[in-house]
Amino acid sequence: MLEGKLVNLRKVEKEDVDFLVGLGDVDFWAEYNNPPFGRMSKSEWMKWFDTPRSYLENLIEWRVFIIQKKDGTKIGLTWHFTNQPSGHIEIACFLVPSERAKGYGTEATQLMVDNLFIYRNIVRIQAKANVENKAAQRVLEKAGFKAEGTVRKLSFVRGKWKDKTLYDILLEEWKEPKILTKTA
Amino acid sequence: MLDGKLVNLRKVEKEDVDFQFACFNDLDFWGEYTHPVIEQVPKWGVKRIIDEYPSEFQKVMEDNPFIILKKDGTKIGVMWQFTNQPYGTMEFGCFLVSNERGKGYGLEATQLMVDYLFLSKDIVRIDIHTNVRNKPAQRVLEKAGFRVEGTIRKSQLVRGVWNDFYLLSILREEWKEPKILTKTA
Numbered sequence: 001m002l003e004g005k006l007v008n009l010r011k012v013e014k015e016d017v018d019f020l021v022g023l024g025d026v027d028f029w030a031e032y033n034n035p036p037f038g039r040m041s042k043s044e045w046m047k048w049f050d051t052p053r054s055y056l057e058n059l060i061e062w063r064v065f066i067i068q069k070k071d072g073t074k075i076g077l078t079w080h081f082t083n084q085p086s087g088h089i090e091i092a093c094f095l096v097p098s099e100r101a102k103g104y105g106t107e108a109t110q111l112m113v114d115n116l117f118i119y120r121n122i123v124r125i126q127a128k129a130n131v132e133n134k135a136a137q138r139v140l141e142k143a144g145f146k147a148e149g150t151v152r153k154l155s156f157v158r159g160k161w162k163d164k165t166l167y168d169i170l171l172e173e174w175k176e177p178k179i180l181t182k183t184a
Numbered sequence: 185m186l187d188g189k190l191v192n193l194r195k196v197e198k199e200d201v202d203f204q205f206a207c208f209n210d211l212d213f214w215g216e217y218t219h220p221v222i223e224q225v226p227k228w229g230v231k232r233i234i235d236e237y238p239s240e241f242q243k244v245m246e247d248n249p250f251i252i253l254k255k256d257g258t259k260i261g262v263m264w265q266f267t268n269q270p271y272g273t274m275e276f277g278c279f280l281v282s283n284e285r286g287k288g289y290g291l292e293a294t295q296l297m298v299d300y301l302f303l304s305k306d307i308v309r310i311d312i313h314t315n316v317r318n319k320p321a322q323r324v325l326e327k328a329g330f331r332v333e334g335t336i337r338k339s340q341l342v343r344g345v346w347n348d349f350y351l352l353s354i355l356r357e358e359w360k361e362p363k364i365l366t367k368t369a
Contacts, residue, residue, distance in 0.1 A: 056244040085266065086268065086313065149332075150333055152309060152353060154309075166333075
């Protein structure tokens with residue numbers, strides 16, 4: 001469990017399956033993102049938990065966390081993965097519509113950045129936000145990311161190819177943990 | 185075989201072991217801008233790479249290795265075409281032996297590959313990453329119609345230092361039509 005002041009992050013468990021199925025809702029992925037795993041049914045999710053990861057999945061190291069409020073309410077997902085063959089580590093964060101714009105996304109992002117720089121020997125973390133998604137861009141900037149360019153026609157969303165802004169944060173810009181400061 | 189005016193591209197064959205062995209083990213081949221894509225390998229290792237193609241890794245990356253040849257058949261470089269995961273964008277890399285650089289071969293090999301990809305795959309863009317310091321590669325890519333989209337800071341460890349790389353791309357609508365692979369018969 002990665003503990004913040006507003007939210008905690010923990011790895012996804014089988015008991016989260018109903019929450020995950022509920023995210024098949026288009027509003028969750030919003031107008032900016034193609035649902036990365038489509039509309040998965042409960043049985044497809046249960047099968048996903050029990051199936052050994054494929055060779056490609058092992059390379060990509062997709063690690064999914066549930067974002068929950070301090071009272072335990074599940075409010076979203078965040079994950080990191082490794083782009084191949086470049087090896088670039090990337091994060092993403094999604095909140096249910098009713099819990100957006102309350103600081104939860106920023107803290108979840110900071111927790112994820114702290115977590116990655118603390119436990120892995122890496123020099124940078126990247127993230128991508130739809131160019132129209134100003135809310136996500138504000139979150140990334142608050143978390144110390146810098147916009148480095150625009151990747152044109154990267155993802156197919158609601159029937160159209162969409163551009164994404166590429167963000168990154170370097171180890172030397174992060175300097176030290178913002179939320180995961182406990183050293184004991 | 186993809187036929188150009190100066191060079192041809194063809195898939196790697198077993199007979200290319202000696203050429204690939206010489207390339208892979210020569211630091212000048214990789215230049216000062218790129219981390220050696222394949223580390224020092226023995227001849228039997230190169231042979232195995234070719235014999236056992238595609239490996240599990242090459243399968244998931246949809247790795248497509250080509251040899252660049254002059255019209256007289258001299259082998260002068262290699263080109264890899266692959267798919268970035270998980271986004272699924274296609275990318276390629278081009279390497280020439282050091283004494284054949286600066287003669288237009290890299291540009292034509294690049295144009296051939298762009299033509300080939302847009303003619304044969306249902307894709308909207310092609311990606312290329314290149315070291316910010318590598319001006320010759322950037323000139324080639326600009327001539328081939330690529331545009332810089334952004335900078336990946338500290339993208340690759342090159343000769344012991346983390347180097348920034350540009351991300352470049354060309355969109356299908358910018359390419360419009362084949363430049364070299366124009367034969368329609």
